[in-house]
Amino acid sequence: MSIDLKNAKIALRQMKDARSLLFSISESLDDAIQVVSKAITIDCRSTGLSLLPDDVLTSIFEMYIEMSVTAGGFVYPTVSPHVLASVCRRFRQIVLTCPGLWKHVSLEFSKMRLLSLKDRCPAPIIHVGAAYELSRMNLDNFPFIHPCQQWREFRLIYVNDEIGHLYFESLKSLIQTPLEALERLSISNELDVFENEEQMGPFSIYLDGDDLRTLSSWQMPNLTRLELRNIIPMAPLQCGNVTAFDLHVQDYQVEVLSMAAFRKLLLSMPKVQSLSIALDVSASFDTSPDTRLSLPSLRSLELQIHGNTTPSLTTSQIMGLLNTEDLTRLVFRLIGDYGSEGLLLEGFVFAVVAPTFGPHHEGRPTSFVRVEDFSLEVQHFRCRHGSLDRLFDAMPKVQNVSLKLARADAFIPYIFHHIKRGGMLGHLRSLRVALPRGCLDDFIDQAWNFEGFFGDGRCMDLEVLELEFIQTCNTESLRTRLCNFFGEKLCWIEN
Structure with a gap:
């Protein structure tokens, strides 16, 4: 065997031995890296956060502390500034100098x-x-x-x-x-009634x-x-x-609501600007108001009604009590139970615009003449053609409208025929439509109504048209068509 061949075999064997040694060292290094990485992960994270400016860290800590309060109002004791202060010296310095975190x-x-x-x-x-x-x-x-x-x-x-x-x-x-x-x-x-306290209540x-x-x-x-x-x-x-009062009543046992107590409660807040009322009751008030209540600073009203249980009379009595002519913001939420789609919206609208007064006073239509921002949410109710005519007719200066409806096929014919025919929404600046259970397939044939309604010069001040639907696979053609017509005014949201 030649000397060159022997040298080549020796070199090859050395290379193989080196490769085996390197492979063994590599495995050992990988194991060591994993052990060290696992050991310092928490320290690395805290070190990285500690490099952030004080104001940014404080904002992050404030969000963390707010997570300690549940939707029901209870506080988790384990989510606390003490936890933050124990992470590192940097965190502790910030936490101890920020009273809001405690x-x-x-x-x-x-x-x-x-x-x-x-x-x-x-x-x-x-x-x-x-x-x-x-x-x-x-x-x-x-x-x-x-x-x-x-x-x-x-x-x-x-x-x-x-x-x-x-x-x-x-x-x-x-x-x-x-x-x-x-x-x-x-x-x-x-x-709440406890199982072992049956003798208590109602x-x-x-x-x-x-x-x-x-x-x-x-x-x-x-x-x-x-x-x-x-x-x-x-x-x-x-x-x-x-200046802001929220009242939520959910009680199916009460036989009658006290109008006198409700009136006294509101009168104790003469400077109230924002009023929010949510009712899920089976009773109406004992009397209807003889006169409207004077709340001169009231500008915002939110009314949520559970339609399956709350009588229309109750809604009518509340609207008959309040003076709505100075309102600039109005929010209605009409909530029904699943499977109650047979309920119609007309009863609620009539109760709102034609409230009930006492026996010695004739009822007069409710006026929302200064309302500029209006929002309506309807769940599990049917909105027939023309259901909202009375409502929009009572707010001639409305500029921003937000509608969250259950069905698409009820919205399109209404908004593009009845409102246009009645000369409503002449000052419209923004229209937001959300259909949580609807997709564009429900009314894709109605797309021409958008162009016809907004293209006649009636809504020249329109700045935003926002449409929110369930995501479908065949919306690109409609989206392209509306984008060509509305341009940057169109805001398209698919969930």
Whole structure:
């Protein structure tokens, strides 16, 4: 064998040995890299976040803290600024210098935690509410929260009258001075009956007796927002500077609603600007209003009606009580149960525009002459041709219209025939149509109506036409056609 061949074999063997050694080293390095990467992942993440500016980190922390509050108003104790402060020194420095991150104070927190929060946030949001079996323990925590003069917001939730009474009894001795700092008050009665408490109830939405005396004694000179759920005080409250009031009543047991109590409640807020009412009841008011209520600052009205249970008379009585001529924003939500598509929209519209007055006064149509922004949401109701004629005829200056309807085939013929024939929507600037259960297939043959309606010079001020549908596969031709006609005015949304 030649010397060159021997050298080549030796070189090849050395190369193979080197490859095996490198492969073994590579596997070992991969394992080591995985172990080290797993060990420092958390540190790397926190280090990366800590490089962000203070204001950006603060915003992120604030969003995290807001996640601690559930939709029902309860606070998760494990989602807290203490968790953020334990990550690294950088986080701790920011958390300890930002009082807003410590603002949520719950009666369910431990006594030690409640005491520590007193020095962290001077204007807290106080959360009070618990299940029946926890209520006694929570009552013992009242002395450890901030003094009532510091409360910026107070959110009280109780499951029924019996538990609510326990809270009001404790609050009676706790709140003895004006609530100078209080800006927002929320009280919710869930009207729940426990399985082992069959003897209790029926519970009431009306607050009276000692609990009413406690609530009505609170002086709230700087309160601007009031929210009540299944709570109607039988006497006025001391909240004359409230500008936003939300009332939600869901009670199928109440036999009759008190018009006198409702009127007194609204009169205790003479400066109210925004009023939101949601009703899911089976009763109407005991009397119809003889005169409209004077709320000179009222500019926004939201009315949500559960149509399957709430009588049209109840809607009519509310609209008969309110003076709507100065409204600039109007929102109607008509909610039905699944399978109730047989219900018609006309009954609701008639109740809104032709309210019921007392026996000594003739009813007169409701006027929305200053309304510029109008929104209508309809679920599980049929909107027949011409259903909304009366409604749009009552708001001649409306500029921005948002419609969220259940069916497409009811919307298109109506909007392009009846409104045009009646000379309505002459000042229209934006039209937003959402059909959560509809797709363009439902009315693709009606597309020419868009061009015919908006192309006759009637809506020269139109700036936005927004269409929202369920995504389908054959919408490109219609989208192209409308884009060619409306250009940048068209906003196309497919879900």
